[in-house]
Amino acid sequence: MALVLAATAGKNVLDQLLVDPALPPQFRSPAPDPVDWLRLAGWAAVALAAVVGLRRVAAIVAWAGVAGWLALVGPGATDQPGYVVDTLSQFALAVVAAGALTVAAPPRQAVRVLGARRLAALVAGPVAAVGLLELNRVTSPLFGGGAVSYQSFYGLSARSEPVMDLYLAGLAAAGLAVCVPVMRLPPAVRRRIVVLLAPVAALALVIDTALAGWATSTVHMGHAIPLVGAQWAMLVLVPPVTFLAGVLLVRRHEETRRMVALGRAVDRERPAG
Structure with a gap:
């Protein structure tokens, strides 16, 4: 997840460095500012720390990235809702990455x-x-x-x-x-990865479908169109609801498998006849 966020930050920097020469100067992207470089360096550091097994360091830097989004991007929800919505999936992925790194786990290097x-x-x-x-x-x-x-x-x-x-x-x-x-x-690890990524995928799907009309209208109107309360509620509630549903499904699945395995073990130990 941190690798994806670092790659996204790197693409943002490249988008600003490789400017379309056909665009008039007033429409060209500005050069990357210190925040852009800091974002790239920060998520690259998170990925590197996670790879070498420094989970606590990675978690601290990841939560700093989440706080940075809230401080720099979050206030634009009123006057720049389009940019906030465009980066909301990245914010959700950052929260997931930070949360996953915060959960207690033995320090293991990714290469092992x-x-x-x-x-x-x-x-x-x-x-x-x-x-x-x-x-x-x-x-x-x-x-x-x-x-x-x-x-x-x-x-x-x-x-x-x-x-x-x-x-x-x-x-x-x-x-x-x-x-x-x-x-x-291992299957148990794969299931947990799916549960972690499902909220981000659900949020991206909602933005791409339910808010498609709003995004198109914003582009053609030439000014920001505020989101209504129901739209903000949908964006806020979809990720945690999806995550909780995934957790419940995984727990039920694994509990069912455990009970089936226990029943088979009892049958094997039961004397024949």
Whole structure:
């Protein structure tokens, strides 16, 4: 999770460094400020500390990142709701990462748990994804005022369908590089990872579907449209409700498996006849 957040922060920095020359100066992104670099360094430090087994250090830095979002981004909920909503999934992932690192667990190095190859794949996946997204952006038909005939898919753009397919294949490979090592973890660990990530996925789905009309209206109106109370309640409640539901399902599943195993053990010990 910290790797994903570090990769996201790195992409944000690259977006500001690699400026579209076709844009007028007043529409170009400013250069990365100290907060952008601090965010990148902070989540990279969290990932590194977690990898080497320094969970307490990683948790402290992760909670500092959560507090930074609340202090710097949170106040914009009234006058910049679009930016707040756009970064809300990252904030949820940061809370999940900080919470997971805070839970008591034996200090173990990631390389001993995953192995060097799987750990390298986990790191390479997000880095490769960021590289592909930036390559797509700077080679986009729209970058530099190129031709307007292009293929588009969820923010990706290319001059032809085969090129788009290559980008999608590369991103799929980056995703597999992360998913395959996780799938080889013990089932109990995999279930807990799903429970941790489910609130973030649910929040992203709500933003992408339930707030799609609001986001489109905000872009076309040219000014911020405040969210109503019901929309804020949905954004606030969906992650914890999803998390609690996942915890209950995992507990019920594991308790059922434990009872079944106990019953089988009793049957084996019972004398025949």
